[in-house]
Amino acid sequence: MLIRILLLWLSALAPAMAKLPPLPDMGAPSDRILSPLEEERLGQAFFRNLHRHVRVSDDPMIQDYIASLGGRLTGHSDMANRPFHFFVVMEPEINAFAGPAGYIGVHSGLIVATRSESELASVLAHEIAHVTQNHLKRAFASAKRLSIPLAAAMLAAILVGTQSPEAAQAAIIAIQAGGLQQQINFTRAHEQEADRIGLQILADSGFDPRSMPAFFERLQQSTRLSGRRNVPEFLRTHPVTSSRIADTRARAADYPYRQYTDSLAYLLVKAKLEVLSSREPARLLPLFRQRLRRGTPMQRAAARYGLALVHQSLHHLEESRELLLRLLRQFPDQPQFVDALARVELAQGDTESALQHYRLALKHFPASTMLQLAYSQALLHSGRFSEARRRLLRLMARGNVPPSLYKHLSQAYAGMGKTAEAQRYLAEYYYATGDLEQAIRYARLALKMAGGDRILTAVARERLRFFQQEEKARKR
Numbered sequence: 090m091l092i093r094i095l096l097l098w099l100s101a102l103a104p105a106m107a108k109l110p111p112l113p114d115m116g117a118p119s120d121r122i123l124s125p126l127e128e129e130r131l132g133q134a135f136f137r138n139l140h141r142h143v144r145v146s147d148d149p150m151i152q153d154y155i156a157s158l159g160g161r162l163t164g165h166s167d168m169a170n171r172p173f174h175f176f177v178v179m180e181p182e183i184n185a186f187a188g189p190a191g192y193i194g195v196h197s198g199l200i201v202a203t204r205s206e207s208e209l210a211s212v213l214a215h216e217i218a219h220v221t222q223n224h225l226k227r228a229f230a231s232a233k234r235l236s237i238p239l240a241a242a243m244l245a246a247i248l249v250g251t252q253s254p255e256a257a258q259a260a261i262i263a264i265q266a267g268g269l270q271q272q273i274n275f276t277r278a279h280e281q282e283a284d285r286i287g288l289q290i291l292a293d294s295g296f297d298p299r300s301m302p303a304f305f306e307r308l309q310q311s312t313r314l315s316g317r318r319n320v321p322e323f324l325r326t327h328p329v330t331s332s333r334i335a336d337t338r339a340r341a342a343d344y345p346y347r348q349y350t351d352s353l354a355y356l357l358v359k360a361k362l363e364v365l366s367s368r369e370p371a372r373l374l375p376l377f378r379q380r381l382r383r384g385t386p387m388q389r390a391a392a393r394y395g396l397a398l399v400h401q402s403l404h405h406l407e408e409s410r411e412l413l414l415r416l417l418r419q420f421p422d423q424p425q426f427v428d429a430l431a432r433v434e435l436a437q438g439d440t441e442s443a444l445q446h447y448r449l450a451l452k453h454f455p456a457s458t459m460l461q462l463a464y465s466q467a468l469l470h471s472g473r474f475s476e477a478r479r480r481l482l483r484l485m486a487r488g489n490v491p492p493s494l495y496k497h498l499s500q501a502y503a504g505m506g507k508t509a510e511a512q513r514y515l516a517e518y519y520y521a522t523g524d525l526e527q528a529i530r531y532a533r534l535a536l537k538m539a540g541g542d543r544i545l546t547a548v549a550r551e552r553l554r555f556f557q558q559e560e561k562a563r564k565r
Contacts, residue, residue: 132190
């Protein structure tokens with residue numbers, strides 16, 4: 090997604106960037122633009138800044154699924170051993186994008202719009218190919234020098250269309266100045282390459298290669314029917330031409346035809362996103378009831394799950410509970426149903442029953458991040474702060490920490506009466522979500538409240554210094 094916008098932006102900002110310190114020139118040709126360490130720093134900063142503009146899902150079930158699907162695909166790419174980071178943006182637009190260092194986002198609207206798991210996988214495979222072919226790094230060749238904090242903030246802002254007036258003006262000037270056709274052609278070459286590589290990743294991962302041209306063609310057809318004003322954002326940032334569709338269809342035809350079955354996890358996440366994205370969940374009741382009367386057993390189970398979530402959102406807790414108990418009789422070890430039932434029981438005030446459901450599920454899935462996070466939240470809800478803290482600290486030690494974990498840790502420490510530690514982790518939460526001003530504020534509070542705790546004082550002082558330095562770099 091970023092390629093065309095990024096080329097425009099970097100070419101326009103190149104004179105201003107010339108005053109900033111250059112990146113090191115080392116390693117492979119793509120590494121001469123960004124070293125692996127610089128790229129990872131840019132990716133992390135990009136992801137933090139993204140939180141300032143859009144709502145990135147912190148739902149453990151949704152995050153667990155998209156990371157699992159992405160991992161399955163990257164395992165069949167040219168960069169199977171490098172870390173990728175997949176996440177869902179809670180926005181209704183049909184869109185997906187690849188950021189620096191393998192940060193790949195997909196909008197909830199796109200997931201809901203897909204008709205099969207293979208269609209969703211085809212979009213992720215396309216974005217993975219942008220990363221493996223170093224398209225973002227090549228785009229950086231338009232500017233020889235850049236500041237990591239500035240680049241990350243600008244990338245995140247431009248991505249969601251809320252760029253600063255200076256950046257918007259620079260882009261307008263670049264368009265008026267001409268020379269854009271060469272950049273667009275360069276982007277089209279990237280898109281065609283991402284199609285070809287993505288199709289191979291898709292097939293090697295056990296998904297339907299025909300889903301890629303089918304999804305592209307359906308989006309293009311919807312545009313023709315609804316008019317140019319309703320062009321999906323994915324088509325604006327990934328221009329799909331008839332030749333691209335024909336090319337991917339011809340390549341997909343080389344693979345033998347067979348039936349592909351959607352996973353239950355995909356069906357459940359799609360149903361959950363339908364409910365979470367709806368402004369009037371009650372309107373979904375007849376839709377899910379209709380789905381109960383058709384489809385495979387797994388599709389009907391997903392419809393019943395969606396129905397239970399709608400009832401829960403409407404505070405029809407007993408109706409939701411009955412539906413979930415029926416699902417658990419059919420699928421006794423399905424963690425999504427355990428989590429949903431436990432949340433209903435917490436809302437009903439039956440804390441012990443909810444905690445017991447989580448404990449039993451964790452015996453079957455002890456490594457499940459989704460269940461560990463959900464159980465920790467339930468422990469916080471029940472006032473068992475010390476146990477929640479222990480579990481959250483273990484999760485943090487695994488790495489790849491979601492920002493919400495820091496917030497839960499802050500709640501655990503606050504419940505234990507450890508206010509300085511609570512402020513410290515609240516500072517980390519705001520830093521992880523791109524709010525440096527709040528991060529600095531709470532780091533100062535942590536330092537002030539640390540008292541005679543020398544270790545906490547040293548940590549708070551160092552983090553405060555780090556946050557302040559990054560704020561200065563961003564302002565420059």
